[in-house]
Amino acid sequence: MDKYQHRKGKAAVKIKTPDGQPLKNAKVEVKQTKHRFLFGCADFSVVPFVNNEFSDELREIVQMSFEKFVDLFNFATLPFYWGRFEPVRGKPDTQRLKNAAQWLKERGFVLKGHPLCWHTVTAPWLLELTNEQILDAQLGRIKREVSDFAGLIDMWDVINEVVIMPNFNKYDNGITRICRQYGRIGLVKMTFEAAKEANPKSILLINDYVVSDAYEILIEALLYAGVRFDVIGIQSHMHQGFWGVEKTQEVLERFSRFGIPLHFTEVTLISGKLMPPHIKDLNDYKPENWLSTPECEERQAMEAVLFYKMLFAHPLVEAITWWNFIDTFAWLGAPAGFVTKDGRIKPIYSALYNLIKKEWWTGTQELVTDQSGTLKVSGFMGEYEIAFKDKKASFTIDKPECTVEVTL
Amino acid sequence: MDKYQHRKGKAAVKIKTPDGQPLKNAKVEVKQTKHRFLFGCADFSVVPFVNNEFSDELREIVQMSFEKFVDLFNFATLPFYWGRFEPVRGKPDTQRLKNAAQWLKERGFVLKGHPLCWHTVTAPWLLELTNEQILDAQLGRIKREVSDFAGLIDMWDVINEVVIMPNFNKYDNGITRICRQYGRIGLVKMTFEAAKEANPKSILLINDYVVSDAYEILIEALLYAGVRFDVIGIQSHMHQGFWGVEKTQEVLERFSRFGIPLHFTEVTLISGKLMPPHIKDLNDYKPENWLSTPECEERQAMEAVLFYKMLFAHPLVEAITWWNFIDTFAWLGAPAGFVTKDGRIKPIYSALYNLIKKEWWTGTQELVTDQSGTLKVSGFMGEYEIAFKDKKASFTIDKPECTVEVTL
Numbered sequence: 001m002d003k004y005q006h007r008k009g010k011a012a013v014k015i016k017t018p019d020g021q022p023l024k025n026a027k028v029e030v031k032q033t034k035h036r037f038l039f040g041c042a043d044f045s046v047v048p049f050v051n052n053e054f055s056d057e058l059r060e061i062v063q064m065s066f067e068k069f070v071d072l073f074n075f076a077t078l079p080f081y082w083g084r085f086e087p088v089r090g091k092p093d094t095q096r097l098k099n100a101a102q103w104l105k106e107r108g109f110v111l112k113g114h115p116l117c118w119h120t121v122t123a124p125w126l127l128e129l130t131n132e133q134i135l136d137a138q139l140g141r142i143k144r145e146v147s148d149f150a151g152l153i154d155m156w157d158v159i160n161e162v163v164i165m166p167n168f169n170k171y172d173n174g175i176t177r178i179c180r181q182y183g184r185i186g187l188v189k190m191t192f193e194a195a196k197e198a199n200p201k202s203i204l205l206i207n208d209y210v211v212s213d214a215y216e217i218l219i220e221a222l223l224y225a226g227v228r229f230d231v232i233g234i235q236s237h238m239h240q241g242f243w244g245v246e247k248t249q250e251v252l253e254r255f256s257r258f259g260i261p262l263h264f265t266e267v268t269l270i271s272g273k274l275m276p277p278h279i280k281d282l283n284d285y286k287p288e289n290w291l292s293t294p295e296c297e298e299r300q301a302m303e304a305v306l307f308y309k310m311l312f313a314h315p316l317v318e319a320i321t322w323w324n325f326i327d328t329f330a331w332l333g334a335p336a337g338f339v340t341k342d343g344r345i346k347p348i349y350s351a352l353y354n355l356i357k358k359e360w361w362t363g364t365q366e367l368v369t370d371q372s373g374t375l376k377v378s379g380f381m382g383e384y385e386i387a388f389k390d391k392k393a394s395f396t397i398d399k400p401e402c403t404v405e406v407t408l
Numbered sequence: 409m410d411k412y413q414h415r416k417g418k419a420a421v422k423i424k425t426p427d428g429q430p431l432k433n434a435k436v437e438v439k440q441t442k443h444r445f446l447f448g449c450a451d452f453s454v455v456p457f458v459n460n461e462f463s464d465e466l467r468e469i470v471q472m473s474f475e476k477f478v479d480l481f482n483f484a485t486l487p488f489y490w491g492r493f494e495p496v497r498g499k500p501d502t503q504r505l506k507n508a509a510q511w512l513k514e515r516g517f518v519l520k521g522h523p524l525c526w527h528t529v530t531a532p533w534l535l536e537l538t539n540e541q542i543l544d545a546q547l548g549r550i551k552r553e554v555s556d557f558a559g560l561i562d563m564w565d566v567i568n569e570v571v572i573m574p575n576f577n578k579y580d581n582g583i584t585r586i587c588r589q590y591g592r593i594g595l596v597k598m599t600f601e602a603a604k605e606a607n608p609k610s611i612l613l614i615n616d617y618v619v620s621d622a623y624e625i626l627i628e629a630l631l632y633a634g635v636r637f638d639v640i641g642i643q644s645h646m647h648q649g650f651w652g653v654e655k656t657q658e659v660l661e662r663f664s665r666f667g668i669p670l671h672f673t674e675v676t677l678i679s680g681k682l683m684p685p686h687i688k689d690l691n692d693y694k695p696e697n698w699l700s701t702p703e704c705e706e707r708q709a710m711e712a713v714l715f716y717k718m719l720f721a722h723p724l725v726e727a728i729t730w731w732n733f734i735d736t737f738a739w740l741g742a743p744a745g746f747v748t749k750d751g752r753i754k755p756i757y758s759a760l761y762n763l764i765k766k767e768w769w770t771g772t773q774e775l776v777t778d779q780s781g782t783l784k785v786s787g788f789m790g791e792y793e794i795a796f797k798d799k800k801a802s803f804t805i806d807k808p809e810c811t812v813e814v815t816l
Contacts (some may be wrong), residue, residue, distance in 0.1 A: 163621055163625065164621065166665075167621065167624075167662065180665075183628055183632065184625065184628060185628060185629060185632045186632070210621070212620075212622060213571055213572065213575065213618070213622040214620060214621040214622035214624075214625055216575075217571065217592060217622055217625045217626050217629065218625050218629070220591055220592060220593060220629070221593060221625065221626070221628070221629030221632065221633070224591065224593045224594070224629065224633050225629070225632050225633060254575065257574075257588075
């Protein structure tokens with residue numbers, strides 16, 4: 001049995017010439033050009049990079065890194081942390097983000113904005129408002145970003161970490177206040193309705209790092225309450241060690257029970273010393289210099305391959321996003337990226353490249369059309385290019401069986 | 409400030425003589441006879457004891473124990489584990505339970521049945537049924553027990569441990585099956601509706617050992633879904649050590665947010681060596697002989713006093729039930745009771761007796777009625793006896809301020 005069967009499809013490609021005749025008995029070349037599956041990464045340095053804010057050596061490292069980034073991924077997460085996006089009320093950072101989104105879109109990326117509602121890094125000025133005003137500002141903010149970016153960004157992490165949101169007590173913040181007042185389910189419902197209203201075509205995620213019963217019950221409750229969301233987002237920041245096969249399977253099993261697509265939204269496996277297990281909030285760990293070492297880089301690569309294989313083999317998983325590409329900009333200063341601080345590419349890059357662009361990629365095939373000008377193409381779902389002499393056309397395989405027509 | 413103010417009330421007691429005249433300037437004695445707060449215990453040996461199934465030395469120990477039990481508590485939990493109550497379909501153990509319930513009721517006890525729906529110790533014959541048939545049997549079972557015992561038992565733990573119910577995988581069982589099929593919220597809704605229908609006056613609890621976000625979210629979800637329940641039941645089996653002040657406060661704070669009464673339904677603090685912290689499912693720990701020791705008995709008493717004081721001080725807590733009274737019959741064989749296997753009363757008994765029947769008890773007061781035959785009685789809420797010469801009457805204080813009339 002092929003454990004990746006659900007990732008593949010067969011297309012009957014009917015080829016016609018410009019005058020409408022079937023292109024009979026012709027030798028053509030077919031190759032995949034893009035994955036349907038979303039292989040993603042979040043590296044927020046793309047924003048200053050695209051906006052030309054880096055200089056000298058750092059600029060060179062970032063430039064080289066994003067070339068590699070573009071070669072490997074087809075999906076990117078862009079930062080919309082409210083406290084950074086709109087530190088002064090009424091002055092959102094829309095243009096810089098649009099520039100970054102445009103740059104990535106031109107390179108074929110699907111884009112996701114993260115997050116629209118979260119208690120961390122939220123706007124500090126919310127604290128001066130009443131709860132009713134905070135809610136208004138939150139829903140207005142959602143509608144503004146989702147409409148401003150429609151067409152560029154049509155996928156959003158609408159609400160982040162709502163499981164702990166009302167109990168978050170490290171510091172006072174506007175979002176915890178309204179989550180307490182309106183309840184988790186009430187707040188989720190309102191934020192998703194606002195986003196859907198602003199862009200009815202958008203794909204909307206709920207996202208959490210809690211993978212226990214608590215998140216599962218929240219999802220059950222949202223479905224029971226008729227709250228519509230498109231994707232269950234699951235974080236997996238494994239700074240304290242790889243989940244391993246058993247936990248990964250267990251999480252997949254529990255969250256697939258709803259029959260809703262799963263995105264692994266924030267994957268971290270580090271190439272350095274693991275964070276000690278006694279740390280409960282990852283933010284509390286602050287080593288002076290968190291080194292990437294050759295042994296740990298091998299471990300990172302091996303674990304990543306195993307993790308990606310398990311997720312790719314599961315029919316409900318539709319996206320995997322690595323959390324940060326360049327160590328210089330990685331969350332918590334962890335050696336979590338594919339590129340070290342001094343610009344060296346770690347083994348994980350070629351390990352995942354071998355999966356994504358080789359093992360799980362349908363390379364060039366030479367095929368011959370039949371008497372009716374038709375040929376059968378089998379391969380991983382995604383976009384394909386078909387070439388006959390100097391002519392090219394494209395088609396998509398997005399179902400187990402499909403029929404497409406192209407003109408060459 | 410009096411931290412037990414919410415437990416107390418003031419009654420203006422208007423006393424009349426049988427001919428309807430006010431009993432002026434009379435010296436009367438007033439004393440509390442019963443707590444409004446439910447100080448409870450679960451010791452299921454009450455069933456064989458009341459049904460005369462013990463003999464010899466054990467009978468003596470149990471007899472002595474239940475005398476102590478009746479002196480201290482006003483609330484008891486009776487066992488309705490389906491697998492034991494109806495091991496053969498159609499042959500429920502109704503009569504033995506009725507005998508026990510009657511015996512306790514005659515001694516002034518409020519009674520609760522536990523549990524009506526649970527995946528553990530459930531009826532093994534459910535495994536031969538379809539999910540639809542299991543659900544029918546479950547709802548029928550609830551209606552049968554709740555109506556059969558109405559008037560004797562008007563309080564029920566309707567569903568137990570539903571947080572883990574669909575994920576429970578130690579062994580296959582009918583209840584996990586239907587919880588997976590109908591969902592936690594769906595199953596809770598149906599079981600509570602069945603119980604309420606069978607006895608509209610009953611007080612219905614949801615009960616869980618999970619005190620994390622998961623249970624909190626489930627409660628939020630049930631309220632959002634309009635599922636009606638009367639009490640949030642919180643287990644606290646502290647075989648691995650006392651929660652301490654901080655965790656106790658944190659649990660109280662989180663679960664009091666709903667404004668729904670809280671019952672601490674299953675309190676365990678042991679008088680022996682603690683269970684090691686690495687044990688996840690308490691059932692997995694099976695020491696050969698779990699001794700009660702003098703040092704640990706002192707610890708048990710001190711921790712119990714602290715725990716009871718914290719719970720009694722919280723306005724939403726309405727009941728505390730100790731989990732097992734006699735070590736011989738205690739869950740897991742733990743030294744969790746107030747009475748050792750050889751019939752010795754542990755220090756916890758007098759420690760809690762001092763709280764329940766002394767510190768939190770309004771003893772005999774000599775008072776004098778005024779010109780209108782009225783006197784003011786202040787005290788802990790509950791039932792009172794008032795005596796004038798050889799005449800007696802009773803009244804209840806169940807509000808901060810109330811007016812009652814008695815005839816003496």
